[in-house]
Amino acid sequence: xxxxxxxxxxxxxxxxxxxxxxxxxxxxxxxxxxxxxxxxxxxxxxxxxxxxxxxxxxxxxxxxxxxxxxxxxxxxxxxxxxxxxxxxxxxxxxxxxxxxxxxxxxxxxxxxxxxxxxxxxxxxxxxxxxxxxxxxxxxxxxxxxxxxxxxxxxxxxxxxxxxxxxxxx
Numbered sequence: 001x002x003x004x005x006x007x008x009x010x011x012x013x014x015x016x017x018x019x020x021x022x023x024x025x026x027x028x029x030x031x032x033x034x035x036x037x038x039x040x041x042x043x044x045x046x047x048x049x050x051x052x053x054x055x056x057x058x059x060x061x062x063x064x065x066x067x068x069x070x071x072x073x074x075x076x077x078x079x080x081x082x083x084x085x086x087x088x089x090x091x092x093x094x095x096x097x098x099x100x101x102x103x104x105x106x107x108x109x110x111x112x113x114x115x116x117x118x119x120x121x122x123x124x125x126x127x128x129x130x131x132x133x134x135x136x137x138x139x140x141x142x143x144x145x146x147x148x149x150x151x152x153x154x155x156x157x158x159x160x161x162x163x164x165x166x167x168x169x
Contacts (some may be wrong), residue, residue: 001058001066003099008051022104061091066155067124088139090126092159095137102135104128104160117156117164119149142159 018041025033067090089096094103104112115134116127124139130141143149146169 001055001062001096004051004055004058008048008055011044011048015041015048018044020110054101057094057103061089061094061096061101061103064092064159065089066091066159067139067141069124069141071140085168088137089139090124090139095126095128097137099151102128114160114162117153117162119153119164120168124152152161 007119009116018037022034022037022041024137025037069088069090071088087096093105094101101110104114106112112128112130114126114128116125118125119141122140124141126137127134128138129135140147141152145154149166153166156162156164
């Protein structure tokens, strides 16, 4: 979340600098330079709005977290891609994996949904996606007590409506 916030602040700074340069050049009657810096400022404004939305989504996920783990393994079955990600947060509203945000439940029936949760002694497996693409995330949860696992499963059921399958306890 820190990197998303830093990027947002950088876009804000570049936007303000571009506006200041455009105004300064406008006062010097350099019309071509004003148009160039105005266009650049507009691009930075669009990037700033997009990054602000990402920061809002990340904050929403962080504030409503169910489980936070230090690392995760992501696999996409259709592409056979596996990535290792640090700082993963599972929430009522989605999952935050490093800089990537996956929100579920936004677009109704046709949107991204959490479809399955499986918990064993060492790992938690989350499967989510839409009809076109499904992703599977493998988390090292670090829970050592059965009651903590059952509490997490109950919270997942209450918050997302998905029943977690608990194995090996």
